[in-house]
Amino acid sequence: MSANELIVAALPGFILGCILFFAGGLVGPILGSGGQDVLQGSSFFIGLIWAVISIRRRKGRARRATD
Secondary structure, rough: OOOHHHHHHHHHHHHHHHHHHHHHHHHHHOOOOHHHHHHHHHHHHHHHHHHHHHHHHHHHHHHHOOO
């Protein structure tokens, strides 16, 4: 898997994490500082998990295509 394929596979997870982080910043004042911290902290892990799953799927497809 080349570096470009790796970046393309991880990009949706990165974008999702950023969207959730900024959404937490917008909704945070309504929920209070504790709620904002939880939303913004979990956005990092959600984006990271999404990126890892996407990379593993892309690797699996590439491996099946070569077999």
